Amino acid sequence: GDSVTQMEGPVTLSEEAFLTINCTYTATGYPSLFWYVQYPGEGLQLLLKATKADDKGSNKGFEATYRKETTSFHLEKGSVQVSDSAVYFCALASGAGSYQLTFGKGTKLSVIP
Amino acid sequence: NAGVTQTPKFQVLKTGQSMTLQCAQDMNHNSMYWYRQDPGMGLRLIYYSASEGTTDKGEVPNGYNVSRLNKREFSLRLESAAPSQTSVYFCASSEAISRLRQETQYFGPGTRLLVL
Numbered sequence: 001g002d003s004v005t006q007m008e009g010p011v012t013l014s015e016e017a018f019l020t021i022n023c024t025y026t027a028t029g030y031p032s033l034f035w036y037v038q039y040p041g042e043g044l045q046l047l048l049k050a051t052k053a054d055d056k057g058s059n060k061g062f063e064a065t066y067r068k069e070t071t072s073f074h075l076e077k078g079s080v081q082v083s084d085s086a087v088y089f090c091a092l093a094s095g096a097g098s099y100q101l102t103f104g105k106g107t108k109l110s111v112i113p
Numbered sequence: 114n115a116g117v118t119q120t121p122k123f124q125v126l127k128t129g130q131s132m133t134l135q136c137a138q139d140m141n142h143n144s145m146y147w148y149r150q151d152p153g154m155g156l157r158l159i160y161y162s163a164s165e166g167t168t169d170k171g172e173v174p175n176g177y178n179v180s181r182l183n184k185r186e187f188s189l190r191l192e193s194a195a196p197s198q199t200s201v202y203f204c205a206s207s208e209a210i211s212r213l214r215q216e217t218q219y220f221g222p223g224t225r226l227l228v229l
Contacts, residue, residue, distance in 0.1 A: 043117075089156070
């Protein structure tokens with residue numbers, strides 16, 4: 001079945017540091033890939049998405065590229081801010097015809113001043 | 114435009130009690146979903162409704178029932194609550210016109226449920 005594996009947290013970075021959160025997936029067909037962010041006490045919000053191989057999703061300084069050859073969708077940001085502190089979830093929607101999103105377990109990011 | 118709303122925000126139940134979690138969306142989306150979020154487990158799908166009048170089981174449906182009351186509303190019912198159902202419950206909706214077209218899911222703020 002479909003699965004998403006993302007790097008274990010928590011991750012603690014200083015402000016303006018470079019961020020990478022790794023995400024790899026297993027899926028049938030040609031899935032769409034997503035990064036969601038959850039700020040403390042809130043629901044999940046879509047951060048970015050990519051629907052086909054080599055697509056790059058970007059939003060708020062975050063980027064992720066859909067790499068079919070390595071089945072990866074790593075999240076990056078060049079300079080994190082304290083306000084980026086949140087839990088980040090990688091997810092996929094299988095191209096095999098399912099309505100379901102399959103989520104990774106989440107990576108908690110804390111950014112310190 | 115409120116997006117996805119959920120009630121209540123927080124609830125404490127005793128084992129064996131029943132309750133219904135309410136969810137509504139004002140985006141005219143076809144599909145709606147119920148997830149539970151547990152520490153270290155990510156989000157797991159309980160039930161979903163691809164369109165008005167249909168519901169299907171997700172990954173962890175045992176102990177739950179759902180009703181798609183109309184296009185806007187999708188409720189989750191716990192008939193006899195158990196401590197293992199202590200969790201944060203999220204409702205989501207998406208356009209999801211067909212199985213071949215996956216659209217972004219929009220999430221509500223969540224309901225924190227504690228079963229004693």
